Amino acid sequence: MKVIQLLPALNSGGVERGTLDLARALVSAGHESIVVSSGGRLVAQLEREGSRHIALPVHKKSLTSLRQVRPLRRLIQELQPDILHVRSRVPAWLTYLAWKKLSHKSRPRLVSTAHGLYSINRYSAIMAKAEQVIAISDCVKNYLLDNYRDYLHAEPETIYRGVDTSEFSPDIPSPAGWLDTTLEAFPALRSKRWLLLPGRLTRWKGQEDFIQLVAELAKSRSDIHGVVLGGAEKNKEHFAEELQVLAHRLGVAHRVSFVGHRSDIREWYRHAALVYNLSKKPEPFGRTVIEAAAMGTPIIGYDIGGPAESLRGCFPAGLVENGNLKALLETSHRLLESDEKPVLAPAFTFAEQAGRTIALYEKMLAENRAGNGACN
Known part of the structure; x- marks a missing residue:
């Protein structure tokens, strides 16, 4: 698979960490990983771990950001990804507007991850408009069902964020001194x-x-x-x-x-x-x-x-x-x-998180092949 993740920037925070973790897992599993953001200090690590970064100003909460819709659509047409995965509201809006005018037969599947309990308004509703929403907990899933049910194309799937047990384990020795x-x-x-x-x-x-x-x-x-x-x-x-x-x-x-x-x-x-x-x-x-x-x-x-x-x-x-x-x-x-x-x-390990996310991608692509993938 070729997967593009989109987020505002790559500096620090849970969304950024989740993006890098999944990118590393995709590369490790033999998939092609691309991240689109406005850049940041974590770009070097992302590229070192085998992903490609493309810099676009997809971070500004401003109407001027709408100028990025056409360049983003051209980028999607050029790269021909299988999956677009959005993780934040501004990139989600720009991606959705770029994606929805692409041919239904050839466009990638659109996934979002709801990382938070977003304010209830049309601006935040974009996170529910993807073909499939991943909720990072049942708390988030239930919040989406309670407040954004009319926007959802499918029931959100809960995939917990996971801890990397190669980083957090009592078996790892303490640093000397x-x-x-x-x-x-x-x-x-x-x-x-x-x-x-x-x-x-x-x-x-x-x-x-x-x-x-x-x-x-x-x-x-x-x-x-x-x-x-x-x-x-x-x-x-x-x-x-x-x-x-x-x-x-x-x-x-x-x-x-x-x-x-x-x-x-x-x-x-x-x-x-x-x-x-x-x-x-x-x-x-x-x-x-x-x-x-x-x-x-x-x-x-x-x-x-x-x-x-x-x-x-x-x-x-x-x-x-x-x-x-x-x-x-x-x-x-x-x-x-x-x-x-x-x-x-096990549900709270990163191995489980990555495995379930990749399995979700593969399921959506299988639906495409069966002619069942649809979202307008």
């Missing part, structure tokens, strides 16, 4: 059991609940230390200051370390006693849940959205009613005294 270097940088962690909350610093990610939890646990445990891993969003640095003020007010400033954004998150999972996902509103998926599960570290999370699906699949013992701080405290005490470990379910 990692623990010593980390303890030198954060000496308060020495001889403690780490409670880890990864995620960017924003109000609905649960950092306030986490600090309150540490304060409650500290009343009866001298061996625990909270770790808030993640940086503040641009123009929201004041929230990081608010969290530190909260820790001081609750008397646990010496029990909570703010370690910022990290590129070595695997090692923090490895050395943590517990990992938390405390998002207060539904998230489309829970990557930190499956990464921690892959490392064999118990996870506690609120029973809401995509992260709850990951927990039910890998570690249901860690599910807590959304916002229930008493249950959060009780579950933390219980798991700190338990030997229970998560087991990464």
Whole structure:
């Protein structure tokens, strides 16, 4: 197969990571992988791993982007791909407008991945207009069915995002000296059991609940230390200051370390006693849940959205009613005294994600050959 993925840019983020992962899997399986974007720092890695990148300005939320429809249509006619796979709204609009005027008999199959719980409007509806929509969780699938059913040509197919077990595995040795270097940088962690909350610093990610939890646990445990891993969003640095003020007010400033954004998150999972996902509103998926599960570290999370699906699949013992701080405290005490470990379910591995995505492509192409592929 020849597959073209389209997204705004290749800099950083879950969509970009998913694009590179699938591109690598396509190449490994002997398919031809092409990515269209406005460019970015990940282009070099994409090309190094065997895919071709084509730069087009398909990222701007502006009517001027409509000028890219004809060049994109010419590119599709020139490349003759089997699959067009869109991953974001602006590229999805441009691709759809370019694609729908191509001959029904020869045009590629059109797939979208819904990575989020998009705002409910006609602009976002484009993600539901592909011939087949992939939802990254049942939470996203149900959201699409509830809000975009009239646009869907087929029921969305849930294909969970998967963790790469060649990157996240307790069998991979720690980098030499990692623990010593980390303890030198954060000496308060020495001889403690780490409670880890990864995620960017924003109000609905649960950092306030986490600090309150540490304060409650500290009343009866001298061996625990909270770790808030993640940086503040641009123009929201004041929230990081608010969290530190909260820790001081609750008397646990010496029990909570703010370690910022990290590129070595695997090692923090490895050395943590517990990992938390405390998002207060539904998230489309829970990557930190499956990464921690892959490392064999118990996870506690609120029973809401995509992260709850990951927990039910890998570690249901860690599910807590959304916002229930008493249950959060009780579950933390219980798991700190338990030997229970998560087991990464196959559905949450990247091998499964890639295999099911490629199988979906092949099914759609088989429908074409049978004369059943149709979407206007």
